[in-house]
Amino acid sequence: MTLFQAILVPACVLVAVVVSVRTMRGSLSHWSGLCWTVTWLATAFFIAAPSALTTVARWLGIGRGADLVLYFAVLTGLGIALYYYGRFRRLEELVTGLIRREALEGARLGGSSSANELHTSDSKLPRS
Amino acid sequence: MNSGTSSRLDGAGKAAALASSGEHTWVIVPAFNEGSRILRVLDELTTVVANVVVVDDGSTDDTGLNVLSRSVWLVTHPVNLGQGAAIQTGIDFALARGAAYIVTFDADGQHRVQDIAVLLSSLESTGADFALGSRFLGSTKGMPVSRRLLLKLAVVFTWVMSGVKLTDAHNGLRAMTGRGAASLQIRHNRMEHASEIIDQIKHSGLTYTEVPVQIRYNADTLAKGQRMSDAIRLALRILLRRVVR
Secondary structure, three states, rough: OHHHHHHHHHHHHHHHHHHHHHOOOOOOOOHHHHHHHHHHHHHHHHHHHHHHHHHHHHHHHHHHHHHHEEEEEEHHHHHHHHHHHHHHHHHHHHHHHHHHHHHHHHOEEEEHHHHHEEOOOOOOOOOO | OOOOOOOOOOHHHHHHHHHHHHEEEEEEHHHHHEOOOHHHHHHOOOOOOOOOEEEEEEEOOOOHHHHHOOOOOOEEEEEOOOOOOOHHHHHHHHHOOOOOOOOOOOOOOOOOOOOHHHHHEEEEOOOOOOEEOOOOOOOOOOOOHHHHHHHHHHHHHHHHHHHHOOOOOOOOOEEHHHHHHHHHOOOOOOHHHHHHHHHHHHHHHHOEEEEEOOEEHHHHOOOOOOOOOHHHHHHHHHHHHHOOO
């Protein structure tokens, strides 16, 4: 076993254990916890046995294990980016709705009757 | 209707009539850091329409204070959200106050108040729910070549994405009926809203018409215009939103 393997394999297993404990304590959903635990254990396994990764890559028709890792990393990265973009969009819509509501409640008429606040009890105002 | 219907009317005459008859017509002016230009726009607008709402989109200059010196409504976003969000806020405000017709009008002085009456008359004469201003049907002069190219690309992009063939897809001067406005739910906060509105018009099944309008191009109104890099970013955001809802 190389130094790299000696450090990373226990580290990955430790992370898998932490994720499992957090899942059992309810900090993570069962599905999410299972996925992360499997991912970390698989990472530990393929670091410990690189030839197994090459076997899987050949079986998938890719050839090299390094290429398999690269494709997987790119696709996972894209997936994560899209997931967080979606979350960002939903959060932005939520914030926009709150800001809009506050803005509408504070509408003012200028001119001679300046600072004519539109009262928040105005039932005509939209709420979203 | 539905494509390029021209309604060239006597804008000045109609504008005068609008002042007395436009009780249920609201003009929405989204504004961001327009302190130096907003008063000129409001002074022109208040001569032809009774109901004006300025949506100050988180300006850091004196836009809001200036607006309050005129007899118009001011709605203030505490932070800058973008023109699309400001227009939707203005639509919500106007509809809550019983608007029968709503006009969107830019705060930088590039639009002419005479064209408001032309748009509204077009809605009435054609029975359409949306009257979209088109500078390419009108007699716009002084448009830079780069801007013309950008706008033509936007037309093609909108055609491809929405299947709606317009002559001007990104004109901020448009009018709509209350029914048309109520059908809109602008979710793109920034400049993509122009394409989104066209998309929503198509999916709502409501009718639209294009109306010739004139855009004033000068150093002042060109100062905040869209650049090619903005357009590319805008197109990417629209494409991304098609993937991630």
